[in-house]
Amino acid sequence: MTSPVLRLSGVSVGPAQAPILQDIDLELAAGHFLGIVGPNGAGKSTLLSVIAGLIEPAEGGVALFGQPLRRLNRHQLLQQVGFLSQMHDDLPSLPLNVRHVVAMGTPRYAAPLWRRHASPDDVRWALEQVDSVDLIDRDFRQLSGGQRQRVRLAKALISRPRLLLLDEPSAALDTSAQERLYRLLRRLCDEQAMAVVMVEHDIAAITGYVDSVACLNRRVHYHAMKGEQIPEDIWHAMYGEHMHVIAHDSRCIGCVPGAASGHRH
Amino acid sequence: MTLIAHFLASEVMRSALLPALLIAVTTASISVMILAHRLSFLVVGVSHASLAGLGLAVVLALPLLPTVTVVAIAVAWLLIPSTSGKLRLNNDAGTGLLFAGAMALGIVLLSTTSRYQVDLFGWLFGNILTISHGDVIWLYVAAAVVLGSLLLAARAWWAIAFDATAAAASGVPVSAYRFMLHGIVALAVILCVKLAGIVLTTGLMVLPAACAWFWGRSLGALWAISLGISVGGTLVGLLVSYAYNWPSGATVVLTLCVLFALSAAGAWLKQAGRQRRQRA
Numbered sequence: 049m050t051s052p053v054l055r056l057s058g059v060s061v062g063p064a065q066a067p068i069l070q071d072i073d074l075e076l077a078a079g080h081f082l083g084i085v086g087p088n089g090a091g092k093s094t095l096l097s098v099i100a101g102l103i104e105p106a107e108g109g110v111a112l113f114g115q116p117l118r119r120l121n122r123h124q125l126l127q128q129v130g131f132l133s134q135m136h137d138d139l140p141s142l143p144l145n146v147r148h149v150v151a152m153g154t155p156r157y158a159a160p161l162w163r164r165h166a167s168p169d170d171v172r173w174a175l176e177q178v179d180s181v182d183l184i185d186r187d188f189r190q191l192s193g194g195q196r197q198r199v200r201l202a203k204a205l206i207s208r209p210r211l212l213l214l215d216e217p218s219a220a221l222d223t224s225a226q227e228r229l230y231r232l233l234r235r236l237c238d239e240q241a242m243a244v245v246m247v248e249h250d251i252a253a254i255t256g257y258v259d260s261v262a263c264l265n266r267r268v269h270y271h272a273m274k275g276e277q278i279p280e281d282i283w284h285a286m287y288g289e290h291m292h293v294i295a296h297d298s299r300c301i302g303c304v305p306g307a308a309s310g311h312r313h
Numbered sequence: 314m315t316l317i318a319h320f321l322a323s324e325v326m327r328s329a330l331l332p333a334l335l336i337a338v339t340t341a342s343i344s345v346m347i348l349a350h351r352l353s354f355l356v357v358g359v360s361h362a363s364l365a366g367l368g369l370a371v372v373l374a375l376p377l378l379p380t381v382t383v384v385a386i387a388v389a390w391l392l393i394p395s396t397s398g399k400l401r402l403n404n405d406a407g408t409g410l411l412f413a414g415a416m417a418l419g420i421v422l423l424s425t426t427s428r429y430q431v432d433l434f435g436w437l438f439g440n441i442l443t444i445s446h447g448d449v450i451w452l453y454v455a456a457a458v459v460l461g462s463l464l465l466a467a468r469a470w471w472a473i474a475f476d477a478t479a480a481a482a483s484g485v486p487v488s489a490y491r492f493m494l495h496g497i498v499a500l501a502v503i504l505c506v507k508l509a510g511i512v513l514t515t516g517l518m519v520l521p522a523a524c525a526w527f528w529g530r531s532l533g534a535l536w537a538i539s540l541g542i543s544v545g546g547t548l549v550g551l552l553v554s555y556a557y558n559w560p561s562g563a564t565v566v567l568t569l570c571v572l573f574a575l576s577a578a579g580a581w582l583k584q585a586g587r588q589r590r591q592r593a
Contacts, residue, residue, distance in 0.1 A: 100482040123484040131482035142349055142475055145530045149475070158469035158485045165468070187530060203479070213482075 051114030053078050053211050053243040054099060058108035061094055068094050070267050072108070078210065079241040081234060085251045086264035092247040093134065095264065096213050099245065100131045113210065127155040130209035132200055134216055135193070146183045146191070146199050147171050153203035166206060174206035175199075178232060193220030197229070205236075212236070214246040218253070230257040320555050329441045329561070332452055333547050336441075336504060336517070339456045341543030342463050343501040344522035345535050349474035352498055353519050355392055358408040359502045360514040362388040362415035367436060368422025378451050382503045388415070389499035393491055439510025439562030441551075448507060455504045462497045470494055471532050509562040516566035521546070524573050527580035542572050 054076040062068035069091045076082055086092050097103040098110060101122050110117040112125045130153075151157060151166040153174070159165065175181045178198040183191065188199065197220055204212060212233075218226040234257045236242045248254050251261060262271045320326050347356060366384030370377045392407050423433065435443060444452075469490050472480045481487045498518075505514045521543035522535065529535035550565030557564075 101484075102478070102481055126482060126484040129482065131479060133476070133478040133482070141351075142471075143526055143530055143535065144475070148531045152472050152475060153479075153483075155483050157472055158480070158483075160465045161467055162464070207483070 050078070052076055052111075053080075053113060054245070055111040056099070056108065057111075059095075059098060059105045059110065060107040061091070061098060061103060061105050064106070067106075067266065069098070069105075072268055074262065074268065074271075076211075076243050076245065078243055079237050080260070081237045081244045081258045082246070083251070083254045083258040083261045084245065084247045084264050085249060085254075085261060088249075090265040092264055093215050096131070096215050096245065096247055099211075100129060100213055101126050127207060128210045130204035130207065130212040132204045132212070132214045132217055135197060135200070135220055141189070144188045146175070146180075146186050146188055149188050149199055150174050150202045150206055153206040155207055170206055174202040177205050177236070178202045179228070194222065194225040197221060197225075201229070201232075208240075210242060212242055212244045214244065216247055216249065218248065218250075223253075226253060230254060233257065316552065316556055320552055323555065325442050326551065326555055329444060330551070332444055332449055333441050333551060333561075333565075334544060335452060335456050336507070337543040337547040338540060339459050339501055340505050340517045341521040341539040342536060343459055343498060344518050344520070344543070345525065345532070345539050346463075346467070346470050346474070346494060347498060347518055348522040348526060349471060350494065352495075353515060354405070354408045355389060355495065355498055356502055356515050356518045358392060358411040358415075359385045359389050359499045360506055360511045361412045363503060363506055363511060364419030364436070365415035365422070366419075368419035371426055372422045378448065378503070381506075382455070382500060385499040385503050386496050389495040390492065393488075393495050435510065436506065437510050437512055438560060439507065439513060441507065441561050444507060452504060452507070455500055459497055459501050459504070462493065466490060466493060467532065467536075509566060513562050513566045516569055517543075520566070520569040520573050524569075524576040527576045542569070542576075546572055 052075045054074065056072050056074040059072040060067050060070050072095065074082075084092055084095065094103060098105050099112075101110075101117055113128065115121060115125060117125055147168075150171045154166045154170070156163065157165045171184070172181060175184060178201050180195065180198045180202060183195060183199060186195075188196065191199065197217060201214075201217070214233075217229060221229060230253070233244050233246065237244055237259075246254070246258070255261065260271060260273050262268050347353060363381050363385050366381035367377070369375065369384060370380035373380075388411055392411075469480070469485055472485065473487055473490055477487055502514055502518065505517050509517045521539040524542045525535045525538035529538050546569040547565050550568035551561060553559065553568065554561045554564035
């Protein structure tokens, strides 16, 4: 039995009287696709930042690939983690080709100028993963939101991470681009045994692809495996009373076929 | 041709040429990072704060350029954006404070000395032609430090400029690199003050990369274009200043402005042409 890719044990963030995250336990095996849902301000992005080593938890510990994350091994462990933060509008101000953007994803990129970084083959491979080799010579600033997001994903994939963290990756995407992205992530989990943690707010869109869903609002309220119905009282605990849970089935327009899920309105 | 021959025959111009070109190479290289990290405010703030360093050096009888450099780097570190959420000056307020405050402090300090040791006009508007032998050695050392740091850290700075969060998440020590960048920019600004003076330093530190921004599509290309613009602008500027007896620093910056306008026009024409082709 290999050690889990990620283990959070009793993680709390923020002051004890008003914690942002409280007592989070989570374990993730290789090839597992975990979706994290929750209302705005639930601490979803904070949780990803903790896993990515950007925020140190006030209590509890983070272990990556069986090793506790510490200051000394941080650099080495984080090289195996890909992180796709939320997209900012002011991001693409630098004049850059897509090939250079993707090459930036290798940890070697930050090395001195006389050292080599990503090879053209690596860049091509990463773009192939996201079906975007045709964009390789385009100016990153002139891409559409969906194209940009795929290139950013290629940038995160080029170092072939064992764990991929995504913060609302579909925010700039239309429905079909969103589905392509989820299918791609599913394939990476299945074929490369990559573990994925993805924060999204639309649970209905992701249930067809993920292995499990964690409902987060300061604490993990529920961790549902695939096919499992999330009880209505959990939804109320997370989003408040003014919320109706409507179960969709395959006849429902706009639903992913085969996904039985709660959809919040 | 005779103008160039005259220019090269002039003792003053010959001795100014090499330092001027070194300044051009250094500023062009760092200007790419200044634009990428949007540090023009830092250039303005630090170049004005250098007057406070100048005042301190004169009043306390300290060596001039080292004192000014130390003050400049200290000021640059004050302006590092806060990542920890602790109280720090916001960039706009900080620049305004340094712009006015440090300059005023410098003037007051300088006024307390009756001796006129400092060429205040030269410091404000620059004069590469009065550069001394000691200055030249200092210039070589500072330029070597700036260019060496770029060799070491240019790609890391570039990655941070593109996406600081992603860089931090891949294990790059972002705040250490920011510290280094602000220090190096301050050093480069002081280097530049000697040529262009406080008032015109911003032009030399921003314009080369601003021109390159229209054409380059990678760090290497931006750097090369920026170097070409800066070196070309300096040569042409010095030549014109010699021919018409104009102030050297101001002429160089005006030449760079012309090159910027040409770049902007060229980029606009290119884009208009592409749009016309797409419509056809």
